[in-house]
Amino acid sequence: MVEEGAHLVKKMEICVAEAEKRMGKNSVNIQETYTVYLIETRPIDAVAEGQNPAPDSLWRRYSEFELLRNYLLVTYPFVVVPPLPEKRAEFVWHKLSADNMDPDFVERRRVGLENFLLRVASHSVLSNDKIFYHFLKEESGWKEVVFETGFQAKADSRLRALNATFRVKTPDKRFTELKHYSDELQSVTSQLLRVRARVADRLYGVYKVHGNYGRVFRYASSIDDILEEEEHYADQLKEYLFYAEALRAVCRKHELMQYELETAVLDLTSKKQQREELATGTVRTFSFKGMTTKLFGQETQEQREAKLQVLEEQIIEGEELVKEKTVECEEFVKNAWVDMERFKEQKDRDLKEALINYAIMQIGVCKKGIQVWANAKECFSKM
């Protein structure tokens, strides 16, 4: 199956090659230290043909990645947008530092950012985006271009979204299930990451204490390798923890659209009802109009016809709106569902592979253990 737009990753090699510390003035004119990442891109054809052109490169900092992602979230609300690596180190166990400037953290973040770019570049819809391309290719002026799209205005307010969650009358069953799933995914992966961190901490303690026996038991250098692999595994889990949030965002958007549609429909229905009442003179439902009419007398024929006219116009508008919203909703649901399927397949594939790699890692640990203790036994035998 050929996916549209996956072209970008086929055409271009993307990597986040390096990280560097910079000093600069921030938005409130205070000197600060921050890290920038080098994005390198190279046409794949050139590499395949044996040429070795120098890659195009530019520097970006984490906040720019965040801006890009926010733009994508607003512009493509039906897409499960790939998450960024965590802003601050969480689920840390004591050997790891929670410091953002820590070289290990920076390195893991570099890997995470590269992963983000690759995921976006391989997405059928997202990879086509001009802003994304611009992000990869043009260093200066990118921020201005993003703001010019006016995406921030399109962003839904949190309050509206929350409102919608509680007031949707006919939620789509599939999306409700998806919402539950994303909540569960978030909760189980958090729990797993928490426990894993504690286990890693304890295991490190065991290895360290063995070092007190003597050189034979210095697991020393191999511990660091093992721990690095463990952190890599944790990062893979974290990615899906954050993906759960992205999933939730799509569900939220759907709820909002659904709610707006329902509101438009309700509005239309009530307007139609008013028209009927006005035309036939019967008051079926309580309204202030009815009350005032009773108190202050009937309207004139002219007044009534004027009102009817207004209502007719409003109804036509309303019908347009309902049609529009219905189409919007249907489009959204269709596109969202396509992306859901894609995401689900990706998740199952990635996580299964992560688990298998975890098993391979454990096998490596066991083999090292066998080596160390078989060696120790020999030493003891020679005592």
Added chain:
Amino acid sequence: MSGITVDPAVSCAPAQEISADLSGQMLELDEDDDLEVFSKDSTLSDGSLFNASMPTSPASMVNQLEEDVDTKDIFITVDNPESHVTAIETFITYRVLTKTTRSEFDLCEYEVRRRYQDFLWLKGKLEEAHPTLIVHPLPEKFVMKGMVERFNDDFIETRRKALHKFLNRIADHPILSCSEDFKIFLTAQAWELTSHKKQGPGFLSRMGDTVRAVANTVRGVKNRPEEFATIQEYVDTFAQKITSLDRVTQRILKEQKEYLEELKEYGPAYTLWSGSEEELVEPLKGVAGCIDRCCKETEEQVNHLAESLVPALHEYVLCAETLKAVLRRRDNIQAEYETKNETLANKKADREALKEEIEKLEDKMECANNALKVDWSRWQRSMREDVKTAFIHTAEKNVDYYEKCLAVWESFLLSQGSGLDAESSREQPQAPEEMTKEVSLQAT
């Protein structure tokens, strides 16, 4: 490898010197002299009848050592702890079961109940009779740290095992196992033991011995022979090293236990997740299963540490104290002799009586020194064997642990039908970018 064994450079030299000396002596002494050495001094023969199984010379003593291993003729077990409550106190007794073919025992089998106090008494008697022999230590009287309950099951079990070892070590010892007190300990009924305990040197004379011993300690020994000085150094170094080994091992046990506790929560976290998934149920449950099985193996590993290695090392921490006491007692004997010798130079009267006393003391000292030398090399051999075995056993257990865990994970991989075999476990896991590149290529 530094931490595990006492520095071979220190341990080998004196041991070799001692054995060389000993073998030289063995060749020179002849039968008649030996008989006299042992019968002359009542403290060495326990005032008991001379019996055939008692080694008569250092030579036969060494032979006995080698025979003991193959022709063990006494088997002792300590088991079945029971609690006894009286108006005054609560205490535990242990069943001591003896099976033997030795001729000095009337029956082949004896079953008695003994309490810790009785073991303490036995140890005291043995040390009294053989001040320079190395008696295997008893488990501690009081528990210093950690435990509140004196009658906690773990505590009783640990003590039982140590008491069992104590009696068996005595049974294995060529000289100590012939002790009359030992025999009575194994065979006498409760009231018989109590009445036997009441015999022996009275309180006042024991006081006198203690005072003399203290006086001699204060005075100190003047010309400690080189070989014993070397042993003293060795013992001091050994004490340091074994204490730190013991401490490290206890630390490891503690860390392993804490690791196990966290590990127990880890498997369930995967199982919990599998409840939300469809495609991933199998691999998630698979991983959960693996972790749970490894958890069981870890538990076994922890148990081994707690029940084998830690007690084995702790025993030798206590041994270090025993050794120091033995060396002190030897010094005291020499000090006593030296004091008397000095008095000889000063006093004019009663030279004959003094000379006889001095001769006796000289014999006593020589016997003590010889006994110590032989027992020293015996002890060293035994110690090396024990510590070595304990560590080898632990290493084997650990290899076993990792092999079992390895099998668990490998069978998981197989079940996932991944083409990855054991070879690829050496490769680095794929970085996410490579993974994604592949994913995206697969998608097109």
